[in-house]
Amino acid sequence: MSESIQINEVAEDQAEHKAMHRTGVAARLAGLPVETLRVWERRYALSETERSAHGQRLYSAEQVRRLGLLKQLVDQGHPIGVLAGLPMRQLEEMTVSQALPEEDTGRMMRVALLGESIIRRLAAGGRDSLGLVVRASCTQLAQAETVLQDADADLLLVELSELDDSAVPRIVAARRACSAVAVVVLYRFCASATIRHLRAQGCLVARVPPELGELLLLCRAALANARPPLRERRPVPAPPRPRRFSDEALLALAGAANSVDCECPRHLADILMTVGSFERYSAQCASRNEPDAQLHQALQLAAGQAMAILEDAMERLARAEGLPLTPA
Incomplete structure (x- = not known):
């Protein structure tokens, strides 16, 4: 038999x-x-x-x-x-x-485990012989951020047979929860885009290795090349540009325009209030990512430049028509 x-x-x-x-x-x-x-x-x-x-x-x-x-x-x-x-x-x-400097190869690695398969494989294969100290483990991705909290691990080791983009933010949250310096993500089936997203977050991503010895090499390589995940960086909004005319002053100019034959002061005051409002809106608009934030900052700058030109025109027009000028 x-x-x-x-x-x-x-x-x-x-x-x-x-x-x-x-x-x-x-x-x-x-x-x-x-x-x-x-x-x-x-x-x-x-x-x-x-x-x-x-x-x-x-x-x-x-x-x-x-x-x-x-x-x-x-x-x-x-x-x-x-x-x-x-x-x-x-x-x-x-x-x-290239996995680790010589002085670090004998150091026990503190790991947090995520995934039922990797927990079972290490338990059956003798994790002590691999130089791994398991600080915490979790079988479910959805619970990882809570279960792995304060594990104080060097490395987060994840094994999920099927991976998609929905797993990326949860893996990032689990890494943050257990304070891991590096992350190894193992998969059997995964889209290339998801692999790129995980690597952009500083994860070492590889197909599930057939032997535990290869797994150890991946862990060492991840620690040797550990880098922080990309963080969303947004440009600091430009400080508000000093206004030469308040909305009240512009409304006064628009009202005074009724007593003169030229309607330009009223129209120009309306344009100034609209552009000024858009300038303030661009400074406060929520941004989805860094390029989006840069675009809104550029829009804010363009609106401010337009405001400066229009304010010059309004001042010149008001003086020509003898209208009262009230600074902001």
Whole structure:
């Protein structure tokens, strides 16, 4: 009975090793935009891939893993033109050598775990042998911010089989809650856009590794390259520009215009009040992101410049018509 189980397990391992993925799937599993993978293949002939009956490239699990290592090293600053010709073992050694400074390799990593799968895998695989000290763990993403609060972890380790954009703010909140310096996010299926969003927040994102030893390398690499997440930066609103005419003064000029033949003071006063209102609105308008905030600041500046020109015109017009000038 035990022999038949072993035979089945070997067959399953061989089937998994021989599993072939088309270019789009291979790119997604490796965390690459499919366009990037196609450019790399065209320029550097990365993989001796098999071809389908229709001539499409087919990648094995080992080739996908190599693509993931290439992506990780390129993200660390290595040129793809140099990496493309290196054997798998050398790519793995480069990943290890850049993981942590020598003086830190023996340090126990304090981790917070998020995801039922990673909790079970580490419990079964011997987390102590990996040098991991689990400070807190949570199985549900929705509860992570509360459960992981004050865990005081070095690293947040997340494993979610399917990832989409809705997970990004919750992972960021969980990181903040447990005070983690770095984040490793593992997935099985995830859109390229979501991977980019997570990386923009300083997360190391990778497909679930088959062995715990590879997981340790990812953790070390994340700590070695830890950087704070991008924060929304908005330009400081410009201080209010001093007004030369208050709304009351403009209303007085508009009323005085009724006693003269020229209607221009009334029309110009109305324009000034409208532009002034828009200037104030632009300074206070809520912005969705940094480019949006910069746009509103530019609108505020443009309205202020227009106000200065129109105020000059109003002063000149009022003097020409003999209208009372009351400064703001």
